Structure formats: C-alpha cells, structure tokens
Amino acid sequence: MTPDASLLLHWYDRHRRTLPWRAAPGQQADPYHVWLSEIMLQQTVVQTVIPYYERFLSHFPTVGALAEAPLDEVLQLWAGLGYYARARNLHACAQAVHQLGAFPRTVEDLQKLPGIGAYTSRAIAAIAFNIPTVPVDGNVERITARLNAVEDPLPASRPLLARLASHLNDDPAAQARPSDFAQALFDLGASLCSPRSPSCLTCPWRECCLAKARNMAEALPARQKKKPRPTRHAILFRIINSEGNVLLRSRPPEGLLGGTDELPGTPWSEERFTPSPAQLAETAFTQCAPIQAQWEDCGEVKHIFSHFTLLIRVYGCTLPEKSNYPIDPTHGRFRPLKKAILSSVMKKCLLVGQHHKPVAG
DNA sequence: CAGGCGTGGCT
DNA sequence: TAGCCAAGCCT
Numbered sequence: 375m376t377p378d379a380s381l382l383l384h385w386y387d388r389h390r391r392t393l394p395w396r397a398a399p400g401q402q403a404d405p406y407h408v409w410l411s412e413i414m415l416q417q418t419v420v421q422t423v424i425p426y427y428e429r430f431l432s433h434f435p436t437v438g439a440l441a442e443a444p445l446d447e448v449l450q451l452w453a454g455l456g457y458y459a460r461a462r463n464l465h466a467c468a469q470a471v472h473q474l475g476a477f478p479r480t481v482e483d484l485q486k487l488p489g490i491g492a493y494t495s496r497a498i499a500a501i502a503f504n505i506p507t508v509p510v511d512g513n514v515e516r517i518t519a520r521l522n523a524v525e526d527p528l529p530a531s532r533p534l535l536a537r538l539a540s541h542l543n544d545d546p547a548a549q550a551r552p553s554d555f556a557q558a559l560f561d562l563g564a565s566l567c568s569p570r571s572p573s574c575l576t577c578p579w580r581e582c583c584l585a586k587a588r589n590m591a592e593a594l595p596a597r598q599k600k601k602p603r604p605t606r607h608a609i610l611f612r613i614i615n616s617e618g619n620v621l622l623r624s625r626p627p628e629g630l631l632g633g634t635d636e637l638p639g640t641p642w643s644e645e646r647f648t649p650s651p652a653q654l655a656e657t658a659f660t661q662c663a664p665i666q667a668q669w670e671d672c673g674e675v676k677h678i679f680s681h682f683t684l685l686i687r688v689y690g691c692t693l694p695e696k697s698n699y700p701i702d703p704t705h706g707r708f709r710p711l712k713k714a715i716l717s718s719v720m721k722k723c724l725l726v727g728q729h730h731k732p733v734a735g
Numbered sequence: 736c737a738g739g740c741g742t743g744g745c746t
Numbered sequence: 747t748a749g750c751c752a753a754g755c756c757t
Binding site for chain 3: 600603
Binding site for chain 2: 417418419421422454455456457458459460529570601629630631632677678679680681717718719
C-alpha cells in the first residue's frame with residue numbers, strides 16, 4: 375500500500391533541515407548546486423561534505439568555471455574526501471554540461487553523464503527540476519525495507535526495494551511536490567528512520583509501517599555478511615630537503631587514490647617486511663628507496679580502506695643544505711606541501727613521528 | 736556482476 | 747578495539 379505522502383510532507387515542512395545546497399522553502403534549487411552536492415554526498419556524510427562543498431563553490435562559482443579549471447586544481451580541492459574517481463568524473467561532467475550549455479532535465483539524459491547513475495540522476499531531476507521520481511539511496515532503501523518489512527538481505531534485495539520505492543510517490547500529494555518529497559525522504563531517513571534506534575513513535579508513517587507493527591524496524595534492512603578485510607604492508611620514505619620540501623610522486627590517474635600524490639616506497643604487499651639496520655643501508659633494499667641514507671624510524675600508520683587495511687612503516691630523513699643526491703624521477707620530485715594533492719592516508723604518513731605537540735604536564 | 740573504490744564517526 | 751556503514755558509480 376502507498377503511504378500517505380501528505381503526512382510526510384507535513385512533517386518535512388516542520389522539521390526540514392537547512393543545508394548549504396538547499397533552496398529556501400518555495401524556491402527552485404540551482405542544478406549546479408544540487409549536482410555538486412549529490413556527487414559529494416555519494417557514500418559520504420553531510421557533515422563531512424559541507425566544508426568541501428563551500429570551498430568548491432567559492433573556487434568554482436559556476437559549472438563553467440569548474441569545467442575550465444585544470445583537473446589537478448579540482449583534485450587538490452577534493453583531496454581528503456575520498457573516492458577520487460568522483461573528482462575525475464565531476465570534472466568530465468562539468469565539461470560535458472558546459473558544452474551542452476545546461477544540465478539535461480530528464481533522468482535518462484542526466485544518467486548519460488559521467489559519475490551520474492540511477493540514484494543521482496533521479497535526485498537531480500527531482501530536487502532541481504521538480505520531476506516526480508524517487509531517488510533510491512541508502513535512506514530510501516531503509517525506509518522502504520521497513521515500510522514493507524522486507525527481510526531479504528541487501529544487496530540481493532536491492533532490485534525489489536527499488537521497485538517498491540518507485541511507488542512511494544504514487545500519492546498525488548507527492549506528485550504535487552516532487553522536490554520536497556525527495557528531500558523529505560532523505561530527512562526522514564537521516565533523523566527518525568535512522569539505521570539504529572529509529573524513532574518510530576513520532577514517525578509520520580508510523581501507522582502504515584509493517585516493520586513497526588512487527589517490532590522489527592531496527593533490524594531492517596538486513597545485510598549480507600561481509601568478507602574479511604585483508605591487510606597489506608608498505609614501507610614509505612619521507613625525505614625532506616633543506617627548503618622543507620618533500621619528495622612526492624604522482625599516483626596513476628585511475629585506480630586507488632588515482633591522481634593523488636604519495637611518498638615513494640615499496641609496493642603494497644601481502645607480506646610484512648621488517649628490514650634489519652643492515653638491510654636498511656643495503657643497495658638491494660634501497661632500490662625501493664630514492665636514496666641511501668641514515669633512516670629514522672618515524673613509526674607506523676594504520677589506514678583502513680574499503681577493501682583492505684594498509685600498515686605503513688615510515689622512514690624519514692632530512693637532507694642537509696646544498697646536498698645533491700641523484701634521485702631517479704620515478705621516485706618523484708621535491709614539492710612544497712602547499713601544492714600537493716594529499717589523500718588522508720598520505721597526510722597521516724607526513725605527520726607520523728613529528729611530535730609537534732608535546733603532552734603538557 | 737561482484738568487487739574496486741576512501742574516509743571518519745559511531746557503538 | 748574492531749566492526750558497521752553513509753545522499754553510489756563503474757567495470
């Protein structure tokens with residue numbers, strides 16, 4: 375059965391969240407703002423996105439400005455947000471939209487653009503263009519699974535949930551306010567219909583929710599058990615010259631951390647390798663190191679990616695003034711950190727063992 | 736089409 | 747601590 379959309383919209387009118395990319399009540403949102411925010415919000419929480427969104431908008435006030443910027447400038451602003459393919463696609467999409475002259479206004483045409491899939495195309499269509507469609511993200515999947523008491527685990531149940539969700543706006547009240555209805559679903563999922571401890575007692579849809587009736591809301595949606603996360607190991611070298619610049623190299627443009635800068639070092643291997651002091655000075659070992667040096671052990675960095683854990687041993691050295699070590703360009707070049715594209719994991723590696731703030735007392 | 740692809744906050 | 751998972755897309 376179709377839930378009463380007017381109940382949800384009434385709740386939304388009273389509890390609507392104010393967000394930087396949201397239009398004021400009754401106003402039409404800017405498609406560029408909606409698109410930019412939706413790309414950033416893919417698998418990323420609102421609180422994390424807000425400062426990135428603000429920085430992007432001040433650097434690139436229009437989609438044309440974003441299209442004409444060099445990719446590295448986009449990547450540098452994106453650095454730390456993760457899923458760097460989003461930044462590449464964002465840039466490519468901006469160029470496509472700039473060519474077209476404006477954002478496409480249909481789900482079908484939006485979905486042809488890089489980085490815009492089944493969810494984002496519907497989110498933009500609904501929010502920016504007021505087209506009656508239901509964007510199915512994690513929030514809407516959860517709401518739908520609970521309303522219908524779908525017990526089959528994700529991700530296998532995804533097609534079923536998408537089919538059920540597509541009927542959430544069958545109600546004429548939803549058709550009358552497509553933009554608000556989509557955002558109301560997000561707000562409901564983010565506040566009352568939350569993953570843990572849902573607030574069913576005050577939910578606008580409490581009367582029609584099968585999961586609430588069966589006292590199983592919190593358990594839904596069920597998820598398939600995840601595979602264990604493997605661990606990989608690496609040794610990275612932090613070499614700082616007398617000007618304070620760091621030896622950095624660029625990662626391949628696609629793949630993990632694509633296009634970001636990294637400290638040179640060993641491949642990221644399944645095997646842990648702890649060199650002895652003698653090995654640290656050996657040529658055979660230093661083929662992974664840019665130079666032979668007196669290495670200082672700066673400590674270990676643990677970083678958890680989505681599909682593996684990385685344990686990094688960081689060795690550091692500071693070069694004396696006027697030193698002229700021959701360094702193979704494959705290891706990188708000395709760069710001021712200000713201009714680097716630094717992922718979070720590399721920021722950790724740059725900071726580890728710096729002891730810049732001694733504990734008081 | 737299952738898996739690659741980041742990060743941080745929460746319990 | 748270790749696991750969970752968030753406004754997904756791409757291949």
